[in-house]
Amino acid sequence: MENERRNTVRRSAVVRGVLEYILHNPSVTLSSETLQQWLHVSGDAAERILQRLVHSGLMREVRPGVWVRNAWLCAQRPGY
Secondary structure (H helix, E strand, C coil): CHHHHHCHHHHHHHHHHHHHHHHHCCCCEECHHHHHHHHCCCHHHHHHHHHHHHHCCCEEEEECCEEEECHHHHHHCCCC
């Protein structure tokens, strides 16, 4: 686990992939379990990713354990 956190190349690729997915999919819905399966990361890593997305304003929790993309992102992107 510790080695996984120190692998900055992998971490950067994971972050880029998540951001790209969120930005290109306005109806995205995520949970910790979804991220774990999709990214092949631990539950702790998935929770950290979700919390960072929430704190950055990209995602919001709609019910316990389920996050969606914030609506303001759609308003700022033409065609959505």
